[in-house]
Amino acid sequence: MKAFEAVQHYFHKAADQLDLPQEIRRLLIQPERELTVQIPLRRDDGSLETLVGYRVQHNSARGPMKGGLRYHHHVDLDEVRGLASLMTWKTAVVNIPYGGAKGGVTVSPRDLSQAEKERVTRKLVDAIHQVIGPDTDIPAPDMGTGHEEMAWIMNQFAKYYGFNPGVVTGKPVEHYGIPGREEATGRGVGLLTIKLLGHLGRKAPGTRVALQGFGNVGSHAAKFLAESGCKIVAMSDHTGAWHDPDGIDVKAALRHTLDNHGHLEGFEGGKQIPGEELLELEADVLIPAAIGGVINEDNAERIKAPVIVEAANAPVTPDADERLHHRGVTVLPDILANAGGVTVSYFEWAQNRQFYRWTLDRVRGELDRTLTHAFDDIWDRAKERDLSLRTTTFMVGIERVARAVHLAGVA
Structure with missing residues (x-):
């Protein structure tokens, strides 16, 4: 299934729940x-x-x-x-x-x-x-x-x-950027992972996290989660994957990438494993933070983590999503999980339009408030209607866009 077709699949599942007319769907x-x-x-x-x-x-x-x-x-x-x-x-x-x-x-x-x-x-x-x-x-x-x-x-x-x-947006701070923009997506992933664990009755300390991708998003998510007490048991980038069931030293990994052109290659903080094995490790949370389509119909049944947080765009294919849902795996979808970046981009744009600088504390506070409000609303709706978080998230987005179209007089 191609990228746009996959989005349409999720769109129509949510639109069916909303009884959205065909002409509005088109x-x-x-x-x-x-x-x-x-x-x-x-x-x-x-x-x-x-x-x-x-x-x-x-x-x-x-x-x-x-x-x-x-x-x-x-x-x-x-x-x-x-x-x-x-x-x-x-x-x-x-x-x-x-x-x-x-x-x-x-x-x-x-x-x-x-x-x-x-x-x-x-x-x-x-x-x-x-x-x-x-x-x-x-x-x-x-x-x-x-x-x-x-x-x-x-x-x-x-x-x-x-x-x-x-x-x-996403400019250097010296060129009218905003502090906290580089960390925003990864910080949002970490924050929402902790929120999700809390709603599932789990605590962050000791939670085992396997993280595929250690670029900008993955590294900031790993840092946030480690500081919250989670145990990062695996991490990877395009140069390889590392595993340590006792937990990888995230600070050491970050120092290594700073000294190695941003790559994990040569890191000695865990056992090196084949990249595809990371997705199938024993872990409490799996965070795909690299490219799309890595969890698919070929490996969905071998995924052991009961919670998946989509830090990348479309890392789970629709076929795999159906299988995971039927198995009871909780998936926090990308359109919420990695929304921290666009949220802080909005703050940067607002700052630019006002010619007024925001502080890092204000950025983080507004980001946390915005994501928490969105997550709590979606969680409550999902539980009320017994729907997946993905379908509920799409429903919220579609409702708001459809309402805006209607109010503008377009339809």
Whole structure:
């Protein structure tokens, strides 16, 4: 099942519960705009390469569209379309005044020098600047991009429209970014994991967590959970996976990645295991924080963790989700679990529009309040109707977007 098809599957399950008319479903599913652009890249060796970039703007009923920009060799229009749709529901679930969008370039960032990456980013802005902006569509970091790319986007956009830091979020603090943005997604994952454990009658201290992915999201989630008393029994990145049933020293892992270009390769804090084994370890919580589709019909029956928190986008396929649900596995879906990033992006955008700086304590406090309110609302609704957290989360998002469309007089 392709990315956009998977989102439609979840959408229709929730829409059935809401008795949403077919004509409204078609209106909400269809993206408002899809853009495919050519990006000429002059390589450092003088050769010319042509890349393909995408920006999908899914829905603007609740405000300017918002969504990340990823650089990855598997990026295609269907994936970006599916992720843009997820962003529409995600921003509605945490009740921030945004719609959904997503973008990407089909290229591996590891194959680009720093100068080449900057040229790609600026050429992308040249191609899409007419359809992005602080009141229209606001990009942010995603897989393969970070605060440097966002600074380049802000700078290139200013060449067309003048100083306007609200065009993009996830910028360096020195370039009108906000403290706490880099940690936001991972912190939100950690916070909601603790909230979920509490609602399930468990306590954080001693809870065994297996975490796939130790990039920006996974590392911050691991740090938050370890500080809360959880035991991180496994972690991985693209260079390998490590396991220690007595718990891995997260601080040591973080120090190692700082000294090793952000990679776990060579880490000696646990036994190295095949990457696919991490997902099937004995653990109380499994957090896939890397790429999509890692839990699927091939391995769903071998997943032992009774709780899964989706830190990555779409890490569980629909077929696997059905099997896990029937087995009684609790899955906290991505459109809530990893919503911390877009929530703090909203705070950054609001700060930029007001030309007023927020403190880190204020950012963390507002993030915790926003995510807690969203989680408690969804938990109560799920229990009231005996539905999965995923279906309930989609229901909340769809309800809010459909209501906004109706009130605007569009339907």
